[in-house]
Amino acid sequence: MTEYERIAVAPIAGALGAEIDGVNVADDLDDAVIDEIRRALLDHLVIFFRGQNLPVARHKAFSRRFGDLFIHPNFQLGQEDKEMVYLLRQPGDTSVAGETWHADTTMMETPPMGAILYALETPQYGGDTLFANQYLAYETLSEGMQDMLGGLKAMHSDVRVAGPDAGVNAKRTSKVRDDANWRPTVHAHPIVRVHPETGRKCLFVNPVYTMHIEGMTEAESAPILAFLYQHQRRPEFTCRFRWQTGSIAFWDNRCLLHLAIHDNSDAIRHMQRTQIAG
Ligand code: SIN
Numbered sequence: 336m337t338e339y340e341r342i343a344v345a346p347i348a349g350a351l352g353a354e355i356d357g358v359n360v361a362d363d364l365d366d367a368v369i370d371e372i373r374r375a376l377l378d379h380l381v382i383f384f385r386g387q388n389l390p391v392a393r394h395k396a397f398s399r400r401f402g403d404l405f406i407h408p409n410f411q412l413g414q415e416d417k418e419m420v421y422l423l424r425q426p427g428d429t430s431v432a433g434e435t436w437h438a439d440t441t442m443m444e445t446p447p448m449g450a451i452l453y454a455l456e457t458p459q460y461g462g463d464t465l466f467a468n469q470y471l472a473y474e475t476l477s478e479g480m481q482d483m484l485g486g487l488k489a490m491h492s493d494v495r496v497a498g499p500d501a502g503v504n505a506k507r508t509s510k511v512r513d514d515a516n517w518r519p520t521v522h523a524h525p526i527v528r529v530h531p532e533t534g535r536k537c538l539f540v541n542p543v544y545t546m547h548i549e550g551m552t553e554a555e556s557a558p559i560l561a562f563l564y565q566h567q568r569r570p571e572f573t574c575r576f577r578w579q580t581g582s583i584a585f586w587d588n589r590c591l592l593h594l595a596i597h598d599n600s601d602a603i604r605h606m607q608r609t610q611i612a613g
Contacts, residue, residue, distance in 0.1 A: 337378050341368045344375050344382075348574035351468040351591060353379035360384055360583060361393040369400045372585075376449070377533055381466045381586040381593075383576055389453045389583065391419055391607070398451050398609040405447040405610035407440060408520065409497035409511040422452075423508045424462070424597070424604040430506035431597040431604065436467065436568050437543035439588050439610060442493040442520045447610040451585045455607055457578040461599025464576050464584060465568075467592045469537040472567040473527060476538075481527070484538075488523040489560075491544040523549050526563075530590050537590040538567050567592060578604075589613070 337344075343356040355375060358368065375382050389397070395418060398404055404418045411417060424431040440446050452464075473481070495501055497511040498519060504510045526548070528539035542564045548556035576584055586593060588610075 337374055339371050339375065342371045342375065344379070346379060347383070347576070350471055350572045350574060351380040351466055352383065352574035352576065353381075354383045354385065356385075358384060360387045360397050361389050364397075364400070373401065376585060376587050380468055380470075380591045381574070381576075381584060384583040384585075385579065386581050387453065387583050388581060389607070391416070394451065394453055394607060394609060395419070398611055402448060402611040402613075405440070405612040407610060408443075409493060409517075411512065412510060418609060420608045420610075421509065422595075422604075422606040422608060424600070425508045426601045426603070428507045428597075428600065430503065431462075431595050431600075432503075432507060432509045433593070433595040434597045435543050436465075436564070436592045436594045437541045438469075438539070438592055440493075441491045441524065441539070441541060441544040442522060443613075444522045445613040446524075447588050448613045449586055449588050449611045451583060451609050451611070453607045454578045454580055454582045454605075456603050456605040457580050457582070458599045458602030458604055461596065461602065462578060462604040463596050464578070465573055465594050465596065466576070466586065467568045467573045469539065469567060469572075469590050469592060470530075470535050471572045472538040472563075472569075473536050475569075475572075476566070484526045487526045488549040489526050489540050489556075490521060490523050490546045490549055492519045492521040492546050493544060494519040494546075496543060521546075528589065533590075535590070538563060539589075540564070540567070541592055
């Protein structure tokens with residue numbers, strides 16, 4: 336178990352997730368603290384901070400300590416600040432962004448390494464986020480299944496979550512590009528990914544962006560993917576985070592899935608997010 340000297344790290348579940356104490360994220364943190372935060376992220380996959388006050392400039396400054404900021408192509412709607420994404424769920428919305436299990440933006444050739452989500456306004460209850468450990472998802476497959484998946488890639492596309500045919504903008508306040516000039520982004524990724532920092536293998540498919548297995552038709556790959564989608568979110572692989580205004584979740588997008596729960600839907604849920612380039 337990693338020893339920490341500058342931060343306190345308290346796991347919230349058996350599979351993944353830990354709350355970090357002793358850090359004011361808006362401060363200009365020294366390198367030793369940032370190193371420990373990075374270690375905690377690698378150990379626990381998603382880390383949480385409570386009671387923070389994170390203006391936009393400080394949110395970006397903290398994020399940049401872990402890499403370049405990623406610009407999400409589908410959230411570019413002419414706003415001046417291309418780096419910050421706001422996820423606002425208002426009364427009347429019938430959907431919330433990210434409500435199906437996914438890793439972020441996996442249609443990109445190099446998906447982001449992580450995301451830092453800060454709660455501006457949260458419901459008194461509800462609107463939690465679930466996370467699922469994809470190392471465990473891989474490690475608990477049979478050897479036969481691991482061997483079969485080991486040589487395969489899957490195609491990922493954003494066609495279900497953006498563009499004129501996705502139909503998501505009618506259901507929610509947070510809009511994405513759906514103009515006629517939009518084109519899907521499509522890339523293949525290994526189904527079993529090796530994490531570039533930990534060297535561990537994890538499952539890297541998700542029901543939002545993954546379309547089919549490379550070299551197979553959608554019909555041929557559907558039963559295999561359906562099994563993996565069921566398996567990868569088994570309750571014992573997950574943790575659940577209950578938000579308060581001022582909470583932060585920082586997740587490693589390379590080895591987990593997550594989803595936002597669209598409940599208590601008469602209440603406002605307003606989040607501010609950066610993504611860190613892979
Ligand atoms: C996301 O999928 O990035 C958003 C998750 C959330 O709002 O809880």
